[in-house]
Amino acid sequence: MFTMYCHENSLRSMIIGKGSNCLFDDLGFDGCVILNQIGFLERIEPGMFRVGSGFRFNHLGILCSNEGFTGLEFAGGIPGTVGGAAYMNAGANGQETADVIDSIEIVTTDGKFQILNRTDLNFGYRTSPFQDMEDLAAIVAVTFQLKHSESARRRQQEYLERGFQGQCPLPKGGGCGPRQIYKAYYAAELIERAGLKGHRVGGAMVSNIHANFFINSGGSTSEDMLELINLVKEMVYQKFGIQLKEEVLYVHPFCNSLNSNSDK
Ligand SMILES: Cc1cc2nc3c(=O)[nH]c(=O)nc-3n(C[C@H](O)[C@H](O)[C@H](O)COP(=O)(O)OP(=O)(O)OC[C@H]3O[C@@H](n4cnc5c(N)ncnc54)[C@H](O)[C@@H]3O)c2cc1C
Structure with missing residues (x-):
């Protein structure tokens, strides 16, 4: 695996999702930046989704709400990936990613695959244990457990309409x-x-x-x-x-x- 190669050769490496929470220096990055494209989605059972960490978080939020599940309504307005959301414990409107995580699959810098249960992980406001995990190579997939709700879709519409996410237009051009x-x-x-x-x-x-x-x-x-x-x-x-x-x-x-x- 590429991150293992970097680790073994003492090369600095970093995985990014959409880079929506990163400010890169104009001087660049003296190492390897890996753009995450692990984009699968599996329906395990009603309300349980196993999702590749490169899957777009806003798409996941919209999909879950449209299918009548609550917990990820807020995600509809967040421009990152599932992996970035787990790493940052992204949240809005009183909801956060950690609330609906069941388990997280990771790979470490020495190539070991691990499945971590949510109950063993401590999240805080925009923080996750991954931010301090020195041997983390990548979050590979996240399994979410959501509850049924008739009102999820309507609630998400309200968030998107009144939320600040849509209020900040992207600059035109570069x-x-x-x-x-x-x-x-x-x-x-x-x-x-x-x-x-x-x-x-x-x-x-x-x-x-x-x-x-x-x-x-x-x-x-x-x-x-x-x-x-x-x-x-x-x-x-x-x-x-x-x-x-x-x-x-x-x-x-x-x-x-x-x-x-x-x-x-
Ligand atoms: C317009 C706008 C609106 C936003 N609104 C919100 C909001 O409402 N709420 C909120 O919480 N945030 C918000 N954000 C911030 C940002 O979108 C979130 O933090 C998002 O979760 C970052 O996801 P990303 O995939 O872009 O992560 P990136 O910016 O690519 O990465 C962020 C960090 O996560 C790490 N990382 C990413 N993917 C992985 C992976 N697979 N494995 C290991 N590490 C990984 C990266 O190395 C990096 O350290 C907003 C940002 C913008 C630009």
């Missing part, structure tokens, strides 16, 4: 999409109250539509984005005494710490 930057929902309110909506550093800008999204308004460098993140954190701290913590993972170009902008 540039990266919007990045949800901070972990807390109220972060947007604090940033807005600090008068930072629309604030720019170079091409990086706090969205005028939803302040928890920072966009590339054209020609932004990763440095612009990092500077804007730090500036906003600093100004919110000065004004409200609250330390924001970014959800987006900065991928360092050289060092071994993938998430050097986070606690990891």
Whole structure:
């Protein structure tokens, strides 16, 4: 397996889903980036889905709600993969990925395949045990257990209509999409109250539509984005005494710490 090859040859490697929670440095990445394309879906029994980690999380959310199952309504608006959602414990509207996981299949850097039961895994707000698992090569598949609900589809429609996900249009032309930057929902309110909506550093800008999204308004460098993140954190701290913590993972170009902008 490729990650095993990297491990044996001391090459840095990283698996990504859609990269929707990653901020890569303009200098690149001195290693191998593996784009996950494990995209199968199996129906084990009513409400139980075993899904490849590269399967699109928003498609899964829509499919489950359409089939009358509750628990993944929130996923309809999340632009990542199943693996990324498990790794980040993605969530919205009072639901999170960990709530409906039954088990997770992983491969370790030395090529071992393991099935982990949800009951043995500790998840937190946008955190999972995988973020600290040094020998994790990849999450391969996730099995979800959902309950029947007549109202799941209607609820998902409501989330999509009122949710902030749809409020932040992708920029036309080049540039990266919007990045949800901070972990807390109220972060947007604090940033807005600090008068930072629309604030720019170079091409990086706090969205005028939803302040928890920072966009590339054209020609932004990763440095612009990092500077804007730090500036906003600093100004919110000065004004409200609250330390924001970014959800987006900065991928360092050289060092071994993938998430050097986070606690990891
Ligand atoms: C417009 C927008 C709206 C968003 N809305 C929300 C929201 O409502 N709620 C929310 O929680 N998040 C939200 N996000 C953040 C992001 O979409 C989620 O964190 C998502 O779960 C990331 O999935 P991904 O596949 O893109 O992961 P990536 O960004 O590709 O990767 C994120 C991390 O997961 C690791 N990873 C990914 N796949 C695997 C795998 N198979 N095995 C091991 N590690 C893996 C990567 O190495 C990386 O460290 C939003 C982002 C955007 C841009």
